[in-house]
Amino acid sequence: MKLYGYWRSSASFRVRLALYLKKLPFDYQPVHLVKDGGEQHTPEYKKLNPASLVPTFVDDDVTLNQSLAIIEYLDERYAQRPLLPSDPVDRAKARALAYDLACELQPITNLRVLQYLTGTLNCSDEQRNDWIHHWVHTAFTAFEQRLTETAGEYCYGDSVTLADICLLPQVYNAQRFKVPLDDYPTLTAVNDRLQQLQAVQQARPENQPDAQ
Amino acid sequence: MKLYGYWRSSASFRVRLALYLKKLPFDYQPVHLVKDGGEQHTPEYKKLNPASLVPTFVDDDVTLNQSLAIIEYLDERYAQRPLLPSDPVDRAKARALAYDLACELQPITNLRVLQYLTGTLNCSDEQRNDWIHHWVHTAFTAFEQRLTETAGEYCYGDSVTLADICLLPQVYNAQRFKVPLDDYPTLTAVNDRLQQLQAVQQARPENQPDAQ
Known part of the structure; x- marks a missing residue:
């Protein structure tokens, strides 16, 4: 592979x-x-x-x-x-958590969108950062509320799922752009537990050969 | 339901x-x-x-x-x-087509993003329309190229899949914002075939009770 x-x-x-x-x-x-x-x-x-x-x-x-x-x-x-639960309802809820981030947050804050903002629309660095903070807070506020119903050790119960896989990069990005995460205690607690897994450390951006 | x-x-x-x-x-x-x-x-x-x-x-x-x-x-x-093929590789390819639109296009052009552009960033109507056209063309150019390899009657082979379900609303939106679709002959041919299905007519926006 x-x-x-x-x-x-x-x-x-x-x-x-x-x-x-x-x-x-x-x-x-x-x-x-x-x-x-x-x-x-x-x-x-x-x-x-x-x-x-x-x-x-x-x-x-x-x-x-x-x-x-x-x-x-x-x-x-x-x-x-397995990265999804076996029951159809549980699978749907874990997938929905994943899409709450993969469809509502990541696409709006990815590199090419930010390049359009600063390039074509002549946004300042401050406007670009406000954009990122706005969409992170919008997505994380709803996600935190969902997690209070779904989370165990991880986003959906006590097994790592697709939802956690989508959460980790968004927390990494939020921290990179200095978005304060104090209002999201469940989300940050899940993220902290995930960081203890060897697989997560292996996958983290800074541990890749092309990291700069 | x-x-x-x-x-x-x-x-x-x-x-x-x-x-x-x-x-x-x-x-x-x-x-x-x-x-x-x-x-x-x-x-x-x-x-x-x-x-x-x-x-x-x-x-x-x-x-x-x-x-x-x-x-x-x-x-x-x-x-x-079924809305996905049974083989894992076919399922992955049909899902990827769906996400090419659901993750790369729809989130960037949805209502709340457009409201942020015109509200918070004070973009003009022209800049908002340029934004929509830019992302539709970016996504549809890649999608058209993929379809030349995957499409039969519909986006992935000859059965309606999740990919078609994601295509239909994006074509509807593109037409609403007057994005020219001449460069996407495979995409528009698939869309035309889909329009012939009764289920598609029943689901179309203008046929809903809240349409204005």
């Missing part, structure tokens, strides 16, 4: 988490999103991923994009250490 | 499509997102959905949010007319 990713990309971080949690060995192929205009835009990479996004995942003759689709594939194909 | 939604919401449209495609009867409860500051912000609705987003879906004692989680639940729970 081969994962094309970037150390700081949330979506790459998610797939690394799934692979390490499931103890699936893989080769990591860095794709630098910023250097020389971004390696994701080269013709070679666009053959793998026409959207010029990371990650791309290759398992023998199967090439997949979209982190959540890759993780669902891994979970269906490799049964060890 | 009860669906709380709004006629023009992409995510509500997706769940209506899944319900009509699977021929599952449901009550539709409109939540007006604009009138009087938005019914999604009322204390009653926030009890159902603390994120103040539509849709919310209720099946007996189960309350679910997030359209994609609801649709996966419906597909797991009600076997008729």
